[in-house]
Amino acid sequence: MIGRVKRTVTIDDVAREAKVSTSTVSYVLSGKRPISAPTRKRVEQAIAELGYRPHAGARALASSRTNTIALMVPLRVGVNVHVIMEFVGGVVARARDFSHDVLLLTQDDVSGLDRVTSGSIVDALVMMDVEADDPRVPVVAAADQPSVLIGLPADPEGLSCVDLDFEAAGRLAVRHLAAAGHQEIGLIGAPPEVMARHTSYADRLLRGFRTQAELAGVAIRVEPCEASPAGGRAAVDRLLAKAPGTTGLLVHNEGALPHVLARLAETGRQPDVVALCPADVAAAQTVPLAHIELPAEAIGRTAVDMVMARLEGEVPAETRLLAPALIQPRPAS
Amino acid sequence: MIGRVKRTVTIDDVAREAKVSTSTVSYVLSGKRPISAPTRKRVEQAIAELGYRPHAGARALASSRTNTIALMVPLRVGVNVHVIMEFVGGVVARARDFSHDVLLLTQDDVSGLDRVTSGSIVDALVMMDVEADDPRVPVVAAADQPSVLIGLPADPEGLSCVDLDFEAAGRLAVRHLAAAGHQEIGLIGAPPEVMARHTSYADRLLRGFRTQAELAGVAIRVEPCEASPAGGRAAVDRLLAKAPGTTGLLVHNEGALPHVLARLAETGRQPDVVALCPADVAAAQTVPLAHIELPAEAIGRTAVDMVMARLEGEVPAETRLLAPALIQPRPAS
DNA sequence: TATCAATGTCGAAGCGCTTCGACGTAGCTG
């Protein structure tokens, strides 16, 4: 690297080296036209020798495809970072499978949507943590590029959505607990601010929970819960004070879960607990725990699959709700 | 929007509308040449009316600036997601201040570095969670574009780094505890795998801790600790078993912190505890807690500042270690 | 043997933007 000149090597350099035209190199790269084996080999060799990398901007300009998708992540209170990370991991990994990169947008970056939906910078958009009445939804609905929502807005008007079927999860939990003979069932749920925002998943879980409780004829009690040690303990105390007969419990609050369990242990009450959380969170608890899995990573991957499908062709918008599964703790330890 | 034609509006459209040349529009946008007030106003109006957005790819091609920085995030075991999110938040927010976007790379995406360092796709790189002997370090060192590491490699060979001064933090903790009269001090630290990786911060904290302990003539005991409820409790038990006289404790493990505190409370031991963690984590504990603040967001912001400075001009590489501060809990509550 | 389709390659025209040099047109100075 004497001289430190290092002019970036372009497709023309490759073409010259391989003694073909630039278009041939391009076709070798994209595979959009047949290239004979010997030519292909020469080109590939030249690419390797020169260490050629296509220029992303030039490519985007010529093909109007950026090979990048935007991911809008909530970095704010009340959402569980652990779950978010799983989503993000799933999205990034799957995007790479499609040789796309991920541009990170934060929820509070209001101009971000504009920047991104005005084309040119990403091909598509995945938006996490959608609320029932989310102001961003009309914006992305009006955008040129495809987008997929993680979560369910009140009116998905032609948008694609993925999420766990929280309503089914609510029903499943009640069905499970009622079948175990419990007559009074509690729900320790999302933080109050999440409930207040009518974040879609909290509402849906609640709906399923209520519906099935009515069907099964069991009494229920719902407590919002701060995602903190103190919050978890307080929620338990409130719940037991108001509904002392509670013997079955659904906990949907990552952050508070260990403290809820700890507090329950302290009070000497041992209600039947079902947690709604990712598998590894359930596994990390001190006691074996029945849980309804929150397949965050799978949801992230699915979101990318859907967005890619729409990028390929005119796939109609669809909403996919993943069926919940209740996992019993391993009997032996 | 009848007809759904929607040809993207280009800089030429704006120029035509404003009755100026394209270059004038460009100069209005970039401010790189003086433009008279009336002309500027006409152009700005045209931009607003047409809803013009510059095409990122075209811009990147012409100016060889993408206005994007890459952020390599560890999505793997042993790192605390909460802290990571704070870093990320800081990076993204500050990048936006410089009107840059953030491209998300994951640690395990080995080809990511290649893709990114071969120019064209981002202007610069911020890499989190650097280990003492990190294989990625030589790669970014050889790259064309500036990069900033969060964490400290063994040999920073001309690279810019930012981090909390963990060594000073270790010393500070010991000094504080020794000053309070404690003769036996414990450290409940990072998970074993982090220790084993020789992740830079864990090593440095330990070094400071040891150094100062020797100086102060206090006995120490170090326990790695899984970031789980069970891990936290187990670490406490191990520590107290091996060094029952421990009366002062430094805890550097976000995930285990609440469980460490809980276990300590159960054992009836009330050692003087200092936590090393972000302020909000300390605040979220059930008891008031002295802590050395881990200013994750500030570090993230600083990383961006540094990378931007290097993007501007030929700023020499530098390492910034932020001085630790010990925060006493609010006396009254 | 003339014709045609298939196959592989090439040339050139952009994609939308930045930037450099050049070109007026003022307002100064001497």
Add this chain to the structure above:
DNA sequence: CAGCTACGTCGAAGCGCTTCGACATTGATA
């Protein structure tokens, strides 16, 4: 009033890539 220097604006040349139509070849078919 000639000769300057600023200042504001324009034209045109790319940046590196994709893609379309055209142009050989070749082998098979009539």
